Amino acid sequence: MSRTPPTPKRPPRPATPVELRDAIRAEALRQGFDAVGFAPAVLEPDARRERLRRLTDFVDAGWQGDMGWLGERTEARADPQHLWRDARTVVSLAVNYAPAADPLAVLDEREHAAISVYAQGRDYHEVMKSKLKALGRFIWDTYRHSLKVFVDTAPLMEKPMAQAAGQGWQGKHTNLVSRQFGSWLFLGELLLSVELPADPPETDHCGSCHACLDICPTRAFPAPYRLDARRCISYLTIEHAGPIDRELRPLLGNRIYGCDDCLAVCPWNKYAHQARESALAPRAQLNAPPLVELAALDDATFRRRFAGTAIKRIGRDRFVRNVAYALGNSAAPATALPAVERLLGDPSPLVRGAAVWAFSLLAPDLIAERRRLTRESDPEVRAEWQAAA
Structure with a gap:
């Protein structure tokens, strides 16, 4: 203000x-x-x-x-x-x-990051x-x-x-x-501070449509017009500071910053035209970047890469936490596992904990041995090792 x-x-x-x-x-x-x-x-x-x-x-x-x-x-x-x-x-x-294009198409590219449309410029x-x-x-x-x-x-x-x-x-x-x-x-x-003539208020034109409610991956809408932010992927990947609940992690898919599902499926979008504000145009490096590339970011490279974007606001550790969950969901151990293994030694406990979960999905046969060898000091990360299958 x-x-x-x-x-x-x-x-x-x-x-x-x-x-x-x-x-x-x-x-x-x-x-x-x-x-x-x-x-x-x-x-x-x-x-x-x-x-x-x-x-x-x-x-x-x-x-x-x-x-x-x-x-x-x-x-x-x-x-x-x-x-x-x-x-x-x-x-x-x-x-x-x-x-300009369907923002949900990237959800099928499981080794690439889905970043909300609003944050790509x-x-x-x-x-x-x-x-x-x-x-x-x-x-x-x-x-x-x-x-x-x-x-x-x-x-x-x-x-x-x-x-x-x-x-x-x-x-x-x-x-x-x-x-x-x-x-x-x-x-x-x-x-x-001056009173001006008002425009007529708009009325609800949703009708019987409930496409936005049906598509939500985490069932974040207890009822129409009601949102439980604790289950919303936009909230979880942006506002939530700690580990994301284990039951919700698989539902994130490759969404690492925000979620466009309920917006993108709205039938009224057929009347929308592409944004004309050039400052909001997607940057090439934010349009479905490889997850393994993002997993390698330290604080300095994170700040440089996302300077001037909304993504920078959440900080490197929270962002890479999201990337680690997405790597676990990628079902691509050949490429994702080396990146996850590096994150197991990350300075941030938040990132290490997410990497443990991803490791357990990508290499379940190795988790018991790796758990036995680890010397983790953080209690939350130790709990992740104990909970790993």
């Missing part, structure tokens, strides 16, 4: 609320946003209670897992005015990141933040209205905001679905 700093001294341009809304929309589209919507920042009591109830139910069920911050400042998450009491309008901004937080600040600067410089900028970094429920602004609706997979862009939208928000 950031406030656009005051700079110029030229007088503000007078504009009616409709003119201001239209000018903001036109400038946002000119700057590369794909969709713009406006909603009141002042919620009706019933709408506020419903948002708060859904968030509280999620937290009370423990579905947030390690993401403890979701249980903090719930009042602020449910109501923009708890973040900034001068807020009168929410401007919901969206950037399309639809892929530049870090979307930085792309969105840059665009939002430029738009905020335009509003301040031209009209002198105070504002705040948000992009996934503050307790603001961006998907309900986007739905209220007509951008789309929260589908059964809990992500935003758009009739123009399918399930492939990054979201950001501006809170404005």
